[in-house]
Structure formats: structure tokens, C-alpha cells
Amino acid sequence: MNERECYTILGVKKNDTDADIKKAYRDLAKRYHPDTNSDKEAAHKFAQISEAYRDIMDIRHNRQRHIINRILIRPKKNTAPPPKRGSDVRTNVDISFEESLRGCKKKVLFTRTKRCECGKDGVPDMSCIKCEGKGDYRQNRIMEVKIPAGVKNEQSLRIPGSGNSGEIGAENGDLVITVHVPKSTRYIVKDKDVYIKLSVTFPEAVMGATKTVRTIYGDTDCVIPPGTQSGTKICLDGKGICLNGSYGNEYVIINVVIPKLRDKSQLDILRKVYTEFYSKETRATVQVQKNI
Numbered sequence: 001m002n003e004r005e006c007y008t009i010l011g012v013k014k015n016d017t018d019a020d021i022k023k024a025y026r027d028l029a030k031r032y033h034p035d036t037n038s039d040k041e042a043a044h045k046f047a048q049i050s051e052a053y054r055d056i057m058d059i060r061h062n063r064q065r066h067i068i069n070r071i072l073i074r075p076k077k078n079t080a081p082p083p084k085r086g087s088d089v090r091t092n093v094d095i096s097f098e099e100s101l102r103g104c105k106k107k108v109l110f111t112r113t114k115r116c117e118c119g120k121d122g123v124p125d126m127s128c129i130k131c132e133g134k135g136d137y138r139q140n141r142i143m144e145v146k147i148p149a150g151v152k153n154e155q156s157l158r159i160p161g162s163g164n165s166g167e168i169g170a171e172n173g174d175l176v177i178t179v180h181v182p183k184s185t186r187y188i189v190k191d192k193d194v195y196i197k198l199s200v201t202f203p204e205a206v207m208g209a210t211k212t213v214r215t216i217y218g219d220t221d222c223v224i225p226p227g228t229q230s231g232t233k234i235c236l237d238g239k240g241i242c243l244n245g246s247y248g249n250e251y252v253i254i255n256v257v258i259p260k261l262r263d264k265s266q267l268d269i270l271r272k273v274y275t276e277f278y279s280k281e282t283r284a285t286v287q288v289q290k291n292i
């Protein structure tokens, strides 16, 4: 017996409720029950009604079970948003200009939230004194960070995973360190090379000298050869910035300081020097000022 026949036999519709169908069945069963109905067809009709009712109920319940199974078996659509990553923590560090050129290690202090080892998830609970059940706590940290050579003022360094803790199952944020570098009047930087000015006296330039000069790695000796002209560049090998594993140079730019005459005796000395060092032709073109 197909479904439509069953409904026809019971005189019900497909969208009637189970209760409606049961009622229709009972009414018909009562009417056609062989005990109360002596009609020849009654027994056959009663059997038909009973079969129809049973089939309808089977079909309906099977369908219901099928729907339930489909709901249960169907993979749940994951509508929950993924756990949120922790936010970044920002901090600052001050370094000297020389440190910015040679690279350095600095200790930075910062505060971040850290996921608690107790594994609690945010319900207040005093059994963990560290987080009180919140699942995370504030932590002050000192971290030594490597600041690379050649870092510029206001440049930021990012240390992944050292920021605030995220939700359970999510990554921590980053630590973002902004580096502050003061300006320098001492050094001029061109790529990996560093330039520095060095004032020498007139006799030092003439006779040669060994002077102490500053480099980004500390003080060092700089040999000024005899007869060095103003503007001469003396190379200090490997004293520049280390980038990608190779060092630049420091260039010492010589500035010969010309003294001012203070009195007549100095002028006499200088005249003597002049006579000794320069030819008659050169001297003839120069007039020494008379007012000294």
C-alpha cells in the first residue's frame, strides 16, 4: 500500500497531525470492527484501515527519524569566531647614536598579560591566586633585545609572540619596540662608512702626529703623516658599520687649524718660518699685514 492510498483509506490529509490520523483511524476501526459490524466487507475494510494506519505511522516515524539523523549527522557549521589573537604591547628604548651604528643589546621593561598556567577560562575562582580564575594575569617583564646595527631613529622592532596573551588556542600578540636615537653632530654616515672631523694644529700637520680619535667602537689612534693637508681623509679600516656581515670604514677628515697672531714676537717667528719654508717667489706675492 502506497502512502497516498493509506491517506485515502483513512480519509485524512498528508498535513493532518498524528492525533488527527489516530482519531480518524479509531473512528473507522470502531465502525468496521468485525465484532460490532456484521457486514461482509467489514472485516476486509477493518484490515485495510489497520494496515493503512500502521503504514502511515511507520512512514511518518521513519521520516522523523531520518530528519533527526540528518540533523545529528550533518556536520555542524562552525559559526563561532576563531579565538582572538593577543594584542601587541608597545614600548620604547633609548640608545646612543654610536649604539645605533654598531648595534647593541638593551634591556627593555614592559607589562603584558600572560595566560595563566592553571588553565582557567575566565570564571572568577579564588583557587588560583595568580589569575583569580580570569585565566590571565599582568606580568612585568625585562627582556634583553638585540638592536641591529644601522637602526634609525623612531624605527620599530617587532618581537613576535612577546605581547599580550590571546584567547585560549590563539597566538600571543607581538612586542613592538620603538628605538629612539639622538641626532649626532660628530658623525656623518654614508651607507656603511662613517666620517668624522679631526682638528690638528699647524705644526702637527707639518710634522705628523698620532692623535686619539673616536670611533663607534671606542677610541683609537689615528696616525697623521707629516705634511698632511687640510681636508685629507685618513681611513680607519673596518671601523664603520657592520651590515650583512661586512664592516665599512671610518674616515677621519683632517682640518688644520690656523692660529691667529697675537703679538709682534709671533709675527717674527712666522716670518722666519715663512723664509725657511717658502721660496722667494711665493713670498714676493704676499703682503704681511702691517697692523699686527
Ligand SMILES: [Zn+2]
Pocket (backbone or CB within 6 Å): 116, 117, 118, 119, 120, 128, 129, 130, 131, 132, 133, 134, 135, 136
Ligand atoms: Zn590562574
